[in-house]
Structures are given as structure tokens and as C-alpha cells.
Amino acid sequence: MSENTPVHIASKVSKQRLLDQLKQLAFFGALDNGGVDRQALSKIEIQARRWLIDWAYSLGCKVFTDECANLFIRREGQQDLPPVVTGSHIDTQPCGGNLDGCYGVIAGMECLAILNEMKITTCRPIEVVVWTNEEGSRFSPGAMGSSCYVKPELLQSYLTHKDINNITLKQALQQCHQHFSDLPRRSRVPFFSFIELHIEQGPVLETENRPLAVVNGIQGVRWYEVTCLGESAHAGTTPMPIRQDAMTLARFTVDQIEQSVSHLPVDELRLTFGRWDIKPNAINTIASRVTFTLDFRHANPDVLAEFDLIIQQCMGDNIQIKAIFDHEPVAFDTALLSRQCATAKALHIDHLSLMSGAFHDAMHLAEHCPTSMFFVPSHRGISHNPAEYTHPDHLHLGAQALAYCLAELANQD
Amino acid sequence: MSENTPVHIASKVSKQRLLDQLKQLAFFGALDNGGVDRQALSKIEIQARRWLIDWAYSLGCKVFTDECANLFIRREGQQDLPPVVTGSHIDTQPCGGNLDGCYGVIAGMECLAILNEMKITTCRPIEVVVWTNEEGSRFSPGAMGSSCYVKPELLQSYLTHKDINNITLKQALQQCHQHFSDLPRRSRVPFFSFIELHIEQGPVLETENRPLAVVNGIQGVRWYEVTCLGESAHAGTTPMPIRQDAMTLARFTVDQIEQSVSHLPVDELRLTFGRWDIKPNAINTIASRVTFTLDFRHANPDVLAEFDLIIQQCMGDNIQIKAIFDHEPVAFDTALLSRQCATAKALHIDHLSLMSGAFHDAMHLAEHCPTSMFFVPSHRGISHNPAEYTHPDHLHLGAQALAYCLAELANQD
Numbered sequence: 001m002s003e004n005t006p007v008h009i010a011s012k013v014s015k016q017r018l019l020d021q022l023k024q025l026a027f028f029g030a031l032d033n034g035g036v037d038r039q040a041l042s043k044i045e046i047q048a049r050r051w052l053i054d055w056a057y058s059l060g061c062k063v064f065t066d067e068c069a070n071l072f073i074r075r076e077g078q079q080d081l082p083p084v085v086t087g088s089h090i091d092t093q094p095c096g097g098n099l100d101g102c103y104g105v106i107a108g109m110e111c112l113a114i115l116n117e118m119k120i121t122t123c124r125p126i127e128v129v130v131w132t133n134e135e136g137s138r139f140s141p142g143a144m145g146s147s148c149y150v151k152p153e154l155l156q157s158y159l160t161h162k163d164i165n166n167i168t169l170k171q172a173l174q175q176c177h178q179h180f181s182d183l184p185r186r187s188r189v190p191f192f193s194f195i196e197l198h199i200e201q202g203p204v205l206e207t208e209n210r211p212l213a214v215v216n217g218i219q220g221v222r223w224y225e226v227t228c229l230g231e232s233a234h235a236g237t238t239p240m241p242i243r244q245d246a247m248t249l250a251r252f253t254v255d256q257i258e259q260s261v262s263h264l265p266v267d268e269l270r271l272t273f274g275r276w277d278i279k280p281n282a283i284n285t286i287a288s289r290v291t292f293t294l295d296f297r298h299a300n301p302d303v304l305a306e307f308d309l310i311i312q313q314c315m316g317d318n319i320q321i322k323a324i325f326d327h328e329p330v331a332f333d334t335a336l337l338s339r340q341c342a343t344a345k346a347l348h349i350d351h352l353s354l355m356s357g358a359f360h361d362a363m364h365l366a367e368h369c370p371t372s373m374f375f376v377p378s379h380r381g382i383s384h385n386p387a388e389y390t391h392p393d394h395l396h397l398g399a400q401a402l403a404y405c406l407a408e409l410a411n412q413d
Numbered sequence: 414m415s416e417n418t419p420v421h422i423a424s425k426v427s428k429q430r431l432l433d434q435l436k437q438l439a440f441f442g443a444l445d446n447g448g449v450d451r452q453a454l455s456k457i458e459i460q461a462r463r464w465l466i467d468w469a470y471s472l473g474c475k476v477f478t479d480e481c482a483n484l485f486i487r488r489e490g491q492q493d494l495p496p497v498v499t500g501s502h503i504d505t506q507p508c509g510g511n512l513d514g515c516y517g518v519i520a521g522m523e524c525l526a527i528l529n530e531m532k533i534t535t536c537r538p539i540e541v542v543v544w545t546n547e548e549g550s551r552f553s554p555g556a557m558g559s560s561c562y563v564k565p566e567l568l569q570s571y572l573t574h575k576d577i578n579n580i581t582l583k584q585a586l587q588q589c590h591q592h593f594s595d596l597p598r599r600s601r602v603p604f605f606s607f608i609e610l611h612i613e614q615g616p617v618l619e620t621e622n623r624p625l626a627v628v629n630g631i632q633g634v635r636w637y638e639v640t641c642l643g644e645s646a647h648a649g650t651t652p653m654p655i656r657q658d659a660m661t662l663a664r665f666t667v668d669q670i671e672q673s674v675s676h677l678p679v680d681e682l683r684l685t686f687g688r689w690d691i692k693p694n695a696i697n698t699i700a701s702r703v704t705f706t707l708d709f710r711h712a713n714p715d716v717l718a719e720f721d722l723i724i725q726q727c728m729g730d731n732i733q734i735k736a737i738f739d740h741e742p743v744a745f746d747t748a749l750l751s752r753q754c755a756t757a758k759a760l761h762i763d764h765l766s767l768m769s770g771a772f773h774d775a776m777h778l779a780e781h782c783p784t785s786m787f788f789v790p791s792h793r794g795i796s797h798n799p800a801e802y803t804h805p806d807h808l809h810l811g812a813q814a815l816a817y818c819l820a821e822l823a824n825q826d
Contacts, residue, residue, distance in 0.1 A: 201647055202646075202647060202652075203646075203652070204652065221649065223697075232798075233615075233616075233794055234614050234770065234771055234794070234796060235683060235685035235708040235710070235770075236615075236683055236708070236769070236770030236772070237615025237617075237794060238616060238683075238770070239615075239616070239617065239680055239683075240679050240682050240683070241680075242616055245685070251667065254664065267654075269652075270648060270649055270651075270652075270653070272658070272696075273660055274660075274695050274696050274697060275694050275695055275696050276689060276694065278687075278689045281687070282688055283636055283687050283688050283706040284636075284685070284687060284708050285685075286685055295648040295696055297649050324696075356649070356650070357649030357651070359649075381646055381650060382646075384647075
């Protein structure tokens with residue numbers, strides 16, 4: 001059956017249906033400015049889930065859920081083997097775009113739809129999963145559904161977390177479960193593999209003029225909060241030599257930290273001083289206290305460990321350092337990565353390899369099963385923003401690459 | 414009458430009464446933390462005015478007010494000549510100390526009290542003035558009473574200014590005038606001279622270990638607001654070379670501005686970047702917009718003009734510059750300054766000369782009459798703070814110097 005080769009399956013991906021269904025999903029929580037506000041487990045997200053489940057049923061799929069309200073849309077295979085899984089999330093930032101997360105879910109559904117149309121039954125089941133609360137904008141932390149899937153013991157500690165309206169995660173989950181009381185709950189099952197398709201949310205693909213990336217891992221991250229202490233004094237009366245200007249100290253400290261990582265290749269470097277708090281923050285008063293955050297990311301755990309040491313050395317009587325978050329780098333499965341490169345070659349897609357600087361559900365799944373990701377370009381790198389945009393041809397190519405991989409993987413014993 | 418020499422008059426200044434009366438005044442608006450909150454034209458400031466007026470009447474003085482509610486406490490002289498004037502203000506910052514402004518008023522009153530005790534009638538009248546709203550913390554701008562005294566046409570434009578409770582200056586002035594309807598209103602009269610005694614609000618006298626400064630002028634000032642524009646982007650996904658980080662641009666701009674004035678002698682330099690606003694101010698997002706203020710002061714108008722040019726040259730596509738305030742340097746009256754130096758010598762007070770980096774009512778009076786100031790030390794330069802402190806011996810010395818000068822000036826034809 002040469003018509004059922006992965007190349008042939010990929011060729012059947014419908015750009016139009018992909019775009020139409022993305023547009024349909026974007027109606028749920030649509031903002032006047034073209035963006036989307038669809039918070040995790042909200043009424044509007046529950047409506048979007050209902051729409052997706054109806055589509056799944058129309059394709060003859062089974063749908064399961066679990067304690068954390070993750071959704072599993074399952075197309076059965078010839079054998080009851082661990083499924084090949086794809087998917088992402090459908091919650092958004094408060095003023096997000098219509099691609100972040102949604103693209104991976106809709107493209108996965110498109111793959112199921114093609115297999116239906118082609119009347120192909122794969123060896124293994126294929127599942128499209130919708131992970132709960134990836135953005136973390138309603139309940140912290142983000143990537144909650146995927147992390148609780150991999151480590152179910154985490155959920156208990158999250159249940160008391162509240163949104164800005166004082167609704168607990170427990171209440172929000174109960175409400176969601178009530179809406180979908182018809183869905184069977186399923187405990188964790190082994191996955192054969194997990195491949196997540198996502199927009200890059202960065203500018204590299206566009207800059208390099210490539211339509212596809214094989215993502216070989218996720219950078220590790222360190223978040224620190226640095227507080228520099230000085231003494232507030234009058235801007236007019238205090239001579240420079242005896243000032244203790246906390247902002248001057250903060251600027252010096254930032255310079256030092258930049259200097260300490262200047263030996264790293266610039267294309268590997270991600271160092272951001274994003275949040276600042278200045279006290280008393282008055283025109284004619286020298287700052288007494290400046291707190292700033294730093295976000296450092298790198299793919300190499302040794303570089304991250306070295307960075308931790310550098311930061312510890314910055315501490316002093318007037319410089320306080322607080323570690324507020326960290327995550328080690330994740331390397332995706334090398335066999336999957338090879339398969340993805342072969343996929344791109346087979347489909348004549350000019351791709352490159354890169355590390356993800358952003359977190360994704362795949363970061364957690366990598367602890368559960370062979371995992372990796374595809375990226376398609378983000379115009380000007382913009383994401384978490386109504387202006388989030390990927391050219392339809394690139395959305396199409398990404399879904400084709402996904403279809404190819406899923407078809408191959410699902411026919412493996 | 415050798416007993417009535419200025420030296421003798423100065424020797425009669427009572428340290429105890431000076432401290433007692435400062436303490437009395439500090440009860441009005443006393444805070445639990447030892448500080449004072451006495452906003453201009455507030456009920457509590459009106460009570461303080463009443464206390465001061467009662468004291469003035471007990472000394473046999475006349476009391477006048479004017480449109481802007483400035484208070485003039487007048488001890489008549491032998492002749493109806495333009496008065497020798499001293500004084501300052503009694504309004505405070507929201508969490509201020511008990512010396513800023515108050516010291517100059519109480520010390521002036523102490524001088525009148527001595528002359529009474531010594532039964533001296535000076536040739537000229539002596540007046541102690543309480544200028545309205547010097548701090549500018551309730552109604553902007555600061556130094557309102559003194560500026561409106563010198564330029565009465567200004568008041569009309571200030572009447573609609575509101576405090577944080579939406580009370581207009583006009584309403585606050587009406588309320589104050591109602592309380593003091595017994596006081597005659599007086600239009601502007603010529604002053605023979607104005608000498609303001611004040612705490613330094615800076616650390617120079619303490620650092621130099623001198624109890625008194627003859628203040629030869631007030632530095633000119635430039636306030637600018639600089640806005641640096643970038644593009645917000647993901648801290649993890651955006652490579653360094655293509656970032657447009659507004660905070661990086663702001664830090665670079667601050668470095669450039671510092672560099673541009675690095676040729677100035679460091680003891681003359683006053684350059685402060687005090688207020689910062691960062692957008693979106695998130696840990697993992699590159700800043701798209703950073704606005705900071707700069708406060709530059711110098712005694713030389715040419716240096717200030719050169720600085721204006723330097724700042725204009727910083728402007729660019731991504732750097733917006735807005736001038737928000739400026740004031741030219743003020744040079745105090747040279748004849749008065751010589752007299753003050755002679756005073757210090759006669760009283761064996763080890764003094765120095767300095768420029769004021771802070772604004773004072775004297776800045777405006779200098780346009781009306783020969784004007785100058787004395788400073789006494791501020792411990793650690795702290796002001797606008799409950800910890801504001803000057804050693805009682807220094808408060809005493811400053812009042813003696815004032816008494817000496819007033820006595821000399823008031824006996825001039």
C-alpha cells in the first residue's frame with residue numbers, strides 16, 4: 001500500500017482545515033484586539049474543551065481525562081500498545097495569541113482526521129493530549145498538567161493554590177470535572193513517545209529563513225533576585241564621593257554579571273535583567289534600595305553551575321542574592337531527533353536544530369518517555385501577544401512533519 | 414551701651430528656650446516614630462500657626478498675613494524703614510523631621526525674644542516670616558509662599574492645584590484665612606534684607622567638622638526625563654545580538670551621561686538617576702520601555718547650559734528626552750556674605766562657605782532683596798526623615814550667628 005507511506009500521509013494534511021480549526025478554537029475567549037484570553041479551567045476554556053471533545057467523538061476517538069483535567073483524545077491502533085502521543089495546551093496568557101499551544105493540539109487533531117479519511121489503522125494507538133494550565137497565568141505553577149502527569153504526587157500540593165478571584169485549583173478542577181462527568185478518568189499510562197509541535201516564540205527560524213526546527217532540548221534556567229542596598233539622601237546636597245547610591249551599585253553589579261559570562265559564545269547566551277524595583281524612586285532622592293531579577297539560561301549544566309558560583313560571589317554586605325527558581329537543561333531523545341531530521345529530509349523541509357529557550361510541557365514528558373519537539377517560525381519572535389503570527393505555509397509544513405513522524409512511530413512495534 | 418553690641422546680643426541666645434520651643438512646635442503633627450507630618454495649610458499646621466501667633470503677641474509683635482497665607486511677625490523698630498527679615502517654613506514632608514524649616518522660624522523668634530528681654534529697640538523693624546508650603550508635598554510647586562511673595566501674579570495659576578484629597582489650594586487658603594480673620598492682610602513690602610537660617614540637609618559640614626556655613630548661593634538644576642525604547646521579547650528565546658533591550662539602552666545612556674560630565678571636579682558634581690519605570694517589568698521578558706529621571710545641579714550657568722547641549726545630543730530614534738524642570742543658579746548678596754563671614758569671626762565660629770544643593774525660600778527672595786543663608790550641620794546629611802538631627806550646640810551657634818547679623822542689619826540706616 002504505497003499510498004499509506006508517511007510521505008503520502010503528510011501530503012494529505014489540509015492547510016485549509018488546519019487554519020479553519022485554529023480559527024474556530026480562537027473564538028473561545030476572543031478579544032476585540034485580535035488576541036485570546038482563555039484561562040485554564042475557566043468557563044470559556046471548558047467550552048473550548050467541549051468543542052474539541054465533540055470533534056474527537058466525530059472522528060470516532062475515545063476521550064479520557066485524569067485528576068488534573070488533562071484531556072486524552074485517543075485513536076485506537078491495531079494493538080493495545082503504549083500510544084504515540086502529541087499535543088500541547090489550549091489555555092492562553094491574559095492577552096495571548098491564537099497559536100501558542102493551540103497549534104500543537106489542532107495539528108495533532110488534523111493528523112487524526114487524515115488517518116480517518118485515509119482509513120488507516122496504525123499499529124499503535126495515537127493520542128492527542130491537552131495539558132491543563134501550561135501558561136500558569138491563572139494558577140501557578142505553569143506546565144501543571146504535564147508535570148502532574150509525570151509526578152502525580154505534585155497535584156496535592158497545588159490544590160490550595162488560588163487564582164486572583166480566590167478560587168482554589170481544587171474548586172476549579174471540581175467545576176471542570178462536573179462539566180465532563182461523562183468522561184472516563186484514566187490513571188497514568190506509559191507513552192511510546194511524545195512529540196510536541198509548537199511555535200518557536202523566538203526569532204531564530206525567521207532570521208535564519210528556515211520553516212522548521214528540530215528542537216534538541218530545553219535550556220536550563222536560573223532566576224535570581226538581587227537586592228542592592230544604599231542610603232537615601234538628597235540629590236542636591238550629597239557630594240558624589242560619599243554617596244551610597246543603590247542604583248549605582250545595581251548598575252555596577254549588572255555590569256559585573258555581564259562581564260562574568262562574556263566568555264560564552266554570544267549565540268548561546270541568554271541573560272536578562274527584566275524586573276526592577278527602586279526605592280524611594282523619587283527624582284531628587286538617591287536610591288536606598290534597588291532590587292532586580294536576572295534570568296540566565298543555558299543548555300550546559302556545567303555552565304549553569306558555574307554561573308551559580310559567580311552569583312554567590314557577588315554577595316556582600318550591601319548585595320543580597322536570592323535564588324527564586326531553577327530548572328536543569330533537558331536533552332530530548334536522540335533517536336527521536338534523528339527520526340525528525342530524517343522526516344525533514346524526506347519532506348524536503350529545510351530545517352535547523354535549536355535549543356528551546358522557553359519552557360514547554362515536553363520538558364516534563366521527557367522524564368516519562370522518549371520526547372522531542374518541532375518548532376515553526378514565529379514572526380518577529382512575538383508571542384504571548386495578539387500579534388503572534390506564523391505564515392500559513394509554515395503552519396502547514398509543521399503539521400506535515402508531525403503527521404509523518406506520528407505515522408512512522410505508530411507503526412513501530 | 415556696650416551691652417547692646419551684636420556680640421552681647423548673640424551671647425544672650427538661650428539654647429534651652431530654642432530647644433524647648435522647637436520641641437513645642439514638633440508636637441503639632443508628631444508621629445509615633447519621632448517624625449513630624451505637618452502638611453501646608455492643614456488643620457494641624459493651622460494649630461501650629463496659632464501657637465506661633467500667640468507667642469508673637471506675647472512678645473508684643475504685630476502679625477500680618479497675605480493672599481498666600483504667608484505669616485509676617487513684626488517687631489517694630491525706631492523708624493518705619495524696610496524691615497530686616499528672617500524666617501523659613503513650618504510645613505514638613507509626610508514623614509519629616511523637626512528641624513527642616515522650623516529651625517529657621519524658631520531661631521528667628523528667639524532673636525526677637527532676646528531683644529525684648531534686653532529692651533532693645535532696633536533702628537529698623539525685624540520680621541520673622543513663615544512662608545507657606547515650602548515643601549510642596551501637599552500642593553505643587555514647593556516654595557510657593559516665597560515665590561508668590563516675589564511674583565504675586567503666580568498665585569492665580571496655582572489656585573486650582575489639588576492635594577491628594579482633591580482639595581484645591583484655593584479652598585485650603587480660604588480655610589486658613591477663615592481661621593485667622595483677625596490678622597490684617599498686607600501687600601508686598603520692600604525688605605531691607607532676608608537671611609534664612611537652615612539645616613544643611615547634606616553631610617559637608619559634618620564631614621569637614623565645622624559648625625556653620627555661610628551659603629554663597631543655590632546651585633542651578635536641570636531635571637530631565639529620559640525614555641529608552643526597545644522591544645519586549647521572551648528572555649529565553651531571543652538571542653542577545655537581535656535583542657532590543659530598553660534596560661540595556663538605558664544603562665548605556667546613563668553611562669554616557671556620566672562620562673560626559675566626568676571632567677567636572679567631583680566635589681562640584683551632583684548627578685542623580687533617582688526615578689525609574691520599567692515596562693513590562695517581568696522576570697522573563699526583555700524590557701520594551703524604560704523611563705528614568707536625571708537631576709543635575711551646578712553652580713555655574715555655563716556648565717548647566719553645556720549639560721543641556723549634551724543631553725540634547727543623547728536624543729535619537731529610541732531615546733526620547735523631556736525637560737521637566739530647571740532653575741538657574743542663584744548667587745547670594747556679596748555684601749551680606751561678607752557680613753556673615755565677619756559675624757562668624759566675631760563669634761569665633763569656625764565656618765566654611767558652600768553652595769546649597771537644595772532649594773530654599775531664599776532662592777526666590779534673592780530676586781526681591783539682598784539675601785543669603787546660614788547652614789548648621791545635619792547629622793549624616795539626613796533630612797526629610799524622622800532621623801533628621803543637629804547637635805544642640807550647633808543649633809545654638811547658628812541662632813547666635815543669626816542674632817548677631819539681625820542686630821547689625823537692623824541698626825543700619
